[in-house]
Amino acid sequence: MADEDKSKKLWGGRFTADLAAPALDFTESIAADSRMIAEDIWGSQAHAIMLAHTQIISEEDLREILYWLEHARTEYGAGRLQLRPELEDVHMNVEVFVREGAGPEIGGRLHTARSRNDQVVTDARMHLRTRLLDIGEALAALQEVLLEQASQHTETVMPGYTHTQHAQPISAGFWLSAYASMFQRDQQRLAAAYERTNLCPLGAAAIAGTSFPIDRELTARLLGFDGLVPHALDAVGSRDFMAEALSALAILATNLSRLAEELVLFSTYEYGMLELPDAYASGSSIMPQKKNPCIAELTRARTGAVIGRLVQILTMLKAVPGGYNRDLQEDKPPLWDALDTVDGILRVFTPMLAGTSLNTERMEQLVGANFAAATELANFLVRERGLPFRTCHEIVGGLVATLISEGKTLDDYERVQQLLAEAGEELTVEEITQIVDPTACLHRQVSLGSTHPQQVGAIIENLQTAVAEIRQQLTAARNQIKHARHHTDDIIQHVLASSPLSECEM
Amino acid sequence: MADEDKSKKLWGGRFTADLAAPALDFTESIAADSRMIAEDIWGSQAHAIMLAHTQIISEEDLREILYWLEHARTEYGAGRLQLRPELEDVHMNVEVFVREGAGPEIGGRLHTARSRNDQVVTDARMHLRTRLLDIGEALAALQEVLLEQASQHTETVMPGYTHTQHAQPISAGFWLSAYASMFQRDQQRLAAAYERTNLCPLGAAAIAGTSFPIDRELTARLLGFDGLVPHALDAVGSRDFMAEALSALAILATNLSRLAEELVLFSTYEYGMLELPDAYASGSSIMPQKKNPCIAELTRARTGAVIGRLVQILTMLKAVPGGYNRDLQEDKPPLWDALDTVDGILRVFTPMLAGTSLNTERMEQLVGANFAAATELANFLVRERGLPFRTCHEIVGGLVATLISEGKTLDDYERVQQLLAEAGEELTVEEITQIVDPTACLHRQVSLGSTHPQQVGAIIENLQTAVAEIRQQLTAARNQIKHARHHTDDIIQHVLASSPLSECEM
Amino acid sequence: MADEDKSKKLWGGRFTADLAAPALDFTESIAADSRMIAEDIWGSQAHAIMLAHTQIISEEDLREILYWLEHARTEYGAGRLQLRPELEDVHMNVEVFVREGAGPEIGGRLHTARSRNDQVVTDARMHLRTRLLDIGEALAALQEVLLEQASQHTETVMPGYTHTQHAQPISAGFWLSAYASMFQRDQQRLAAAYERTNLCPLGAAAIAGTSFPIDRELTARLLGFDGLVPHALDAVGSRDFMAEALSALAILATNLSRLAEELVLFSTYEYGMLELPDAYASGSSIMPQKKNPCIAELTRARTGAVIGRLVQILTMLKAVPGGYNRDLQEDKPPLWDALDTVDGILRVFTPMLAGTSLNTERMEQLVGANFAAATELANFLVRERGLPFRTCHEIVGGLVATLISEGKTLDDYERVQQLLAEAGEELTVEEITQIVDPTACLHRQVSLGSTHPQQVGAIIENLQTAVAEIRQQLTAARNQIKHARHHTDDIIQHVLASSPLSECEM
Amino acid sequence: MADEDKSKKLWGGRFTADLAAPALDFTESIAADSRMIAEDIWGSQAHAIMLAHTQIISEEDLREILYWLEHARTEYGAGRLQLRPELEDVHMNVEVFVREGAGPEIGGRLHTARSRNDQVVTDARMHLRTRLLDIGEALAALQEVLLEQASQHTETVMPGYTHTQHAQPISAGFWLSAYASMFQRDQQRLAAAYERTNLCPLGAAAIAGTSFPIDRELTARLLGFDGLVPHALDAVGSRDFMAEALSALAILATNLSRLAEELVLFSTYEYGMLELPDAYASGSSIMPQKKNPCIAELTRARTGAVIGRLVQILTMLKAVPGGYNRDLQEDKPPLWDALDTVDGILRVFTPMLAGTSLNTERMEQLVGANFAAATELANFLVRERGLPFRTCHEIVGGLVATLISEGKTLDDYERVQQLLAEAGEELTVEEITQIVDPTACLHRQVSLGSTHPQQVGAIIENLQTAVAEIRQQLTAARNQIKHARHHTDDIIQHVLASSPLSECEM
Numbered sequence A, B, C, D: 001m002a003d004e005d006k007s008k009k010l011w012g013g014r015f016t017a018d019l020a021a022p023a024l025d026f027t028e029s030i031a032a033d034s035r036m037i038a039e040d041i042w043g044s045q046a047h048a049i050m051l052a053h054t055q056i057i058s059e060e061d062l063r064e065i066l067y068w069l070e071h072a073r074t075e076y077g078a079g080r081l082q083l084r085p086e087l088e089d090v091h092m093n094v095e096v097f098v099r100e101g102a103g104p105e106i107g108g109r110l111h112t113a114r115s116r117n118d119q120v121v122t123d124a125r126m127h128l129r130t131r132l133l134d135i136g137e138a139l140a141a142l143q144e145v146l147l148e149q150a151s152q153h154t155e156t157v158m159p160g161y162t163h164t165q166h167a168q169p170i171s172a173g174f175w176l177s178a179y180a181s182m183f184q185r186d187q188q189r190l191a192a193a194y195e196r197t198n199l200c201p202l203g204a205a206a207i208a209g210t211s212f213p214i215d216r217e218l219t220a221r222l223l224g225f226d227g228l229v230p231h232a233l234d235a236v237g238s239r240d241f242m243a244e245a246l247s248a249l250a251i252l253a254t255n256l257s258r259l260a261e262e263l264v265l266f267s268t269y270e271y272g273m274l275e276l277p278d279a280y281a282s283g284s285s286i287m288p289q290k291k292n293p294c295i296a297e298l299t300r301a302r303t304g305a306v307i308g309r310l311v312q313i314l315t316m317l318k319a320v321p322g323g324y325n326r327d328l329q330e331d332k333p334p335l336w337d338a339l340d341t342v343d344g345i346l347r348v349f350t351p352m353l354a355g356t357s358l359n360t361e362r363m364e365q366l367v368g369a370n371f372a373a374a375t376e377l378a379n380f381l382v383r384e385r386g387l388p389f390r391t392c393h394e395i396v397g398g399l400v401a402t403l404i405s406e407g408k409t410l411d412d413y414e415r416v417q418q419l420l421a422e423a424g425e426e427l428t429v430e431e432i433t434q435i436v437d438p439t440a441c442l443h444r445q446v447s448l449g450s451t452h453p454q455q456v457g458a459i460i461e462n463l464q465t466a467v468a469e470i471r472q473q474l475t476a477a478r479n480q481i482k483h484a485r486h487h488t489d490d491i492i493q494h495v496l497a498s499s500p501l502s503e504c505e506m
Helices: A003-008 A021-027 A030-053 A059-077 A090-107 A116-151 A172-197 A216-222 A232-237 A240-266 A294-317 A326-354 A360-369 A374-385 A389-405 A413-422 A429-436 A438-444 A453-496 B003-008 B021-027 B030-053 B059-077 B090-107 B116-151 B172-197 B216-222 B232-237 B240-266 B294-317 B326-354 B360-369 B374-385 B389-405 B413-422 B429-436 B438-444 B453-496 C003-008 C021-027 C030-053 C059-077 C090-107 C116-151 C172-197 C216-222 C232-237 C240-266 C294-317 C326-354 C360-369 C374-385 C389-405 C413-422 C429-436 C438-444 C453-496 D003-008 D021-027 D030-053 D059-077 D090-107 D116-151 D172-197 D216-222 D232-237 D240-266 D294-317 D326-354 D360-369 D374-385 D389-405 D413-422 D429-436 D438-444 D453-496
Strands: A157-162 A165-171 B157-162 B165-171 C157-162 C165-171 D157-162 D165-171
Touching (some): A030 A116, A030 A216, A059 A453, A090 A116, A116 A326, A116 A453, A157 A438, A165 A360, A165 A374, A172 A453, A172 B232, A216 A453, A240 A294, A240 B294, A374 A389, A374 A429, A389 A413, A413 A429, B021 D294, B021 D326, B030 B090, B030 B216, B030 B326, B030 B453, B059 B453, B090 B116, B116 B240, B116 B326, B165 B374, B165 B438, B172 B453, B216 B453, B240 B294, B294 B326, B294 D021, B294 D294, B326 D021, C030 C116, C059 C090, C116 C232, C116 C326, C116 C453, C157 C172, C157 C360, C157 C438, C172 C240, C172 D232, C172 D240, C232 D172, C240 C294, C240 C326, C240 D240, C374 C389, C389 D090, C413 C429, C429 C438, D030 D216, D030 D453, D116 D172, D116 D453, D157 D360, D165 D360, D172 D453, D240 D294, D374 D389, D429 D438
Antiparallel strands (some): A157 A165, B157 B165, C157 C165, D157 D165
């Protein structure tokens, strides 16, 4: 668009001055919109087909419009479609492309019975749904690696921590599968966000619907949506579905940050329980011995980015009047950024974890070193000697205090025997040995969901099934979108071949 | 608890010094816990019944424990149970109540096969689920008022706004029902949060499960849960269900803030489109003519509180190692506060809206005053004269610019006719009158979900049905909880009457 | 760097596998670093000069190093320096440029006695300080426009609002100058952030300082810093100065959002008190009569972005261990983004406000229409009739209620006279006229800082002086940086001319 | 206040219905206001004195008003003043107390020339300033403990960490003093927030100033303020000073959370470098051997609370129109809560740190165990052998890799010698021993601010001086407030003794 032509822009009618260049820079949304070019073209194709199907435009006009939209799509696919910032957004870019091709007379009919208000949120929903599927799949891959690693370590003992202090012996498989279990709820939240995303607002027009006899359900079907957002004012003015997606991402990011924190911790020299793969760790420019868990550190840090993006959209929405306001344009930058961030984390976490090796010797050494089995000793007294739990707790607590002051551990079986005897409880050394043995500890935890190898095995299996089901749902959702795209393609080819629209299944 | 007794506290065994008084103040959670007394007692009752049912404790011990738990419940119901801060939390308070009553021997058995780690999150889930139901019901009541008001105004014209500028004529019913439509998604999010809340972690013990042969499913059933959180480490260490509930509340609050903003705006002198009820507005100490929309203003402001609370829990969770850490204690203050805030807003919003009267004359006056029907004129030219949309847009844009410069509006039919003629389009005054009449405008919007009175009527009906369904689900959830409580009561009465536990259905 | 060469990267020594490509993508910081190329080169130049001055490297090595650094600077200035992502960050890019030019023997000496840890935070401080000066200046320009506009309207009456309701007559100059007054505190916060930013961490090395006898004060001086961050561990590990800058920006953004909100409000059809310039407003694609305050709307919305970025950095810093962690790399993206956002707002706000015209007739009309002078009537009774304030409040409150019910205003002087008489207070119509006249109201507010034209005039003058002082400080800070750059340049030219370093003033 | 009296409330004049009970609950601010009773009374006393001094009220009226205000103050001091929620806020409570005592005629004059709008922000500023001084002092105490501990450990070696990996030997004194250094910037931010807080808005009245000839500077002086907020509209409508205080608190909290994180880490079994005092740690109900760093954990967690509160106030302020809106009432809850939280942390951190003992043996053991001195070896080669840094880095990196693969450390001097020789560098075992000795490492770091004991000693001294200066400033600020209170008291006693006001110095 030439400079002298600027005042002729779309809404120039009543304006006596052009938009100032800095104002154009400030208000354009090309960067965020550039992700939605494919969606915008598809949306226009479906809209045009519907306009012809409802006889609002002629089949000749449709053919011309579809010709130029397909051309735009090809150009875009070949990386040759440049969005022009002076046209403000992706919608005007695509429309102007058609108008310049088909001429203003015919091209000008494409925008009948729609508005940029319903277009932009349609495009955004189409783009978001795909990204949610991507993230669901990337998360499933991470869960699969966690469960695979976990299944190899249901008998590998390590200290279970609370307050970052040794609490009880657990298995490494139990530890790893806990994250797969957490992430399953993230999958559910992503699916819930998807459900409220994949609904079609197109046809709401500016805010009030339109006086043209459009068929909103047809457009929705052609675009692969699960249904409509019926209320026109709600359809163009609401962004809570985006805030929900961002919430799901922020919660997922905090869950990831907890795993990241444990990876940092457990790979320190002091813990030494695991070693990250060289291909997913960094060194230092001045300290040659360093092997830095940079991916885990950056994951921790980028959690802040996702939380910040959630705050951004919620603050943006706070006290904005209903209906469409320009404020809503600021919905996409935080959303795209958060999607990229979480997607990026998942894509490196999966191979990093797959390549991480557990130092099972160090794990075993630590589990015996610091009284992790003390609870078991107390439980034994409750179970076998019939003492109240609180009494046993006091006996064992005193015993531990004495051992610490003597520089001993629970592996000093004779001393333990002696101290128990002093507290009135006679146990054999064999009993004590068996009680405090970490592997025996695992095997004694019989309750559902406990660290017992069988329980962990069952949980792993259940989670594997659940992840497989999620994968099926994600695939089904992808297929629905793909089929809708093919359906639209078939109609386009039919029309471009000058065949009557009435022959097409709609 | 006497001062000299402090070192005898529960975990005193290995400690040589008492917890300093400021440290106790810093770490106790009595204020947040005091909301969960009923839940903690119920949880202990169910746990004790299960322990006896699985023969981990005797029926005699059960009877004594249940006696004192019921006593605690009665004391609490009568407002006579004071939590003692030196006991740190609600769990120790209830347990010590039982131990002081039943003696340490028997009372000490209550804590068998559980930990404060699984107790606290069980209590919190039980409390949260009830509050989510409360909020769901309060929101349904607000939706019902909105829909009732909307149903009376499907023919009341008002300006539809975009960018806070007049856009198109809509009906007040269309405007009001848009919020009921938005809130329906909030209902869905609350229900989703409920689903992930109402699962039982009890039996996870500290982190690893327990060596006692407990029956987790029985406890879950007695407490009215829908199922378990099976993985023990996940069960005690995860708080994402709380973050999800807070997200749902934060999004609901932003939706409410948008309605609040419009109430403030539309009740200004300048807009004058509605009047708040005196009983829900405030005056000024120095300016007697003021009628201030304080409830709407505070709602806007308190949205910040809810968003801040969401940030609080997400930041708290960021990079906390898995399993239980004391950090997690800080989950409840933000959650309770956000629940109170949103609940408080809903409870005043519903009567305030019910008492709000629309100034339909002012609405009608405004809708005609500022070219809201200009789109309709453009659409007429497209539809009836077959011109491309963009051309019509330019014609009408120029026409509006001229009218503004002349201080005229679209109601100056002759001038409009003249200007259209100059642009090459001949219309009769009757046609113009009909096109720009706001009520006629409403009736021309034929698309699904539009502002047409029939469409709005249909949307209102659909939403009323949807709200009724939500109400049914909420009632069903409440009943499940109530029945579980009754079931527990029946067993307690049975046991207290010294009848054998085996006679009870479990 | 060729692909086979990757394992030779800086810290490759102990690594047996190359960094995986996705891991490199995940960890590189080229995008955020690309803003700091000039700073990184300058930092290296100053460091190299200091190394030679302290005889840690030879003057010959210095000459070679400076030659290549100047070359890099020229390439960068000409837009020909492309950062290579496989080199991870800007520091390695610049250093490798020198090493490739000067050879590994000499080029390898540049990194003596420094680390990327102190380099990155030095670069960031240098870049941030400049951006803070930019924003200070852009804000001063906005204040100047506000004060200029205000000075023209010290006698222009408009309603003063509280709760978005008419409260008292004020002048438009009073209204506009309030924002200039608020922004003055933002200037102070920006200046405080600058103070804590412009301190030099270079020489802290990795975390512990260095065993080379460096001269940290010389480097700081050459780089235009005001002083040092002495403690090495603090110097490399702290980012609170960035959080402070982001806080200052977030608060400034909220202040701007309040002005934006009033611009949106006052430019509605209903208020009609001001008109935005066409060059800073947008139209609608479907509604030709619209003139949308998009810049103000986007400003409102982007406040959320800045708040979100503040949350991001605070969350990132939460619970990160002291010293350097990779997490800290995530400091710059939020900072740069927030600086851009606020800078962008200021750059459009100033011309937009300069072009905004007040509709003084509408202002005057509104101020008389809704009892804004009621307080004045009450104050008259207090002052002249000696009644207690609360009694007068009740009299006037009742009078207003009656007038509203009769559809009258305070301009119905006879009715007002009559109602006052009924309440026991006899006033002449002349007295009443004078009391409720808006202009007379302004002139009666005699207190310091009131809306009285003289008071507003005095405030405007004081603020103009204060803004001029800020401008001087900003200029002085800029000059200090500029002189330091020139000083460095002079030394470089001297050295490149093979003259001895000892001749240079340091 | 009897129920039938409610419609007579202050602003009842034009209202036909009482405020509904839930609306009153929703809008009252008694809880947050109850902290400002002393300030509100003092503010009223100063205001009344000023009114009499400027002859707006008589000295007789002043005497009566002061009598009842002093009475209120005594009642409050004795814990007998109960705020009545039906009076909405603290201002009405105090005023009604005076009116009920002095009668409506005289009591009603107290509110002359002021509004609740300027009162509330005056009270809040007075309360906030005191809390900022409290926190400054508590932080100074923490810094003093850190510096005291640091001064005892300038020669105690420990590993310096980056990426939670061993980087270089540092001293424990260096580590601890880094936090004292960070906190010094927090002191500066608190002081900056104080500066913008301690300014007097009283006299701004509702928004526009007043027609009474008040003396704002006198009131400000009597209340101990440093100056005025001159612009009336800005004075009542701005809360950025609160957002600034909250920012300073949030940044301080994140700095504290970093120290907390290191305390958690270093007190684990695995690190074992420090032991928290029993009086500031907790045990476990089920695991007797635990000693949990609960205070550090809760500090980490509560950082989220403070960040959340900052988000709350920023979101509240976002897009609120200028001047006073009821939204601003929501400023105090987050502010008070954040002040309490940070104050609480500081009050336990100081004694906890004072009682923490360092395990210097473990520190020494760790520093030698994992190549922390590798950088030093590289630096030696640069310094003494004249090799480029990058070359040395490669040599040492390879050497470390070999040692790791052989299960050796740098303490295997012969092997190190051998490997260096293979790389072409001949060193004696004595040289190597000296280079890698951790204590020798400390002593070699000669740069300003390094971990060298003398450097650390100098930094500690400088920081002690700086903290002492902060203490002096805090004391001076406290004294100014105390003197102003005494000055007001003297005038009150003088007036109550029926002596003429003109005899008082003002």
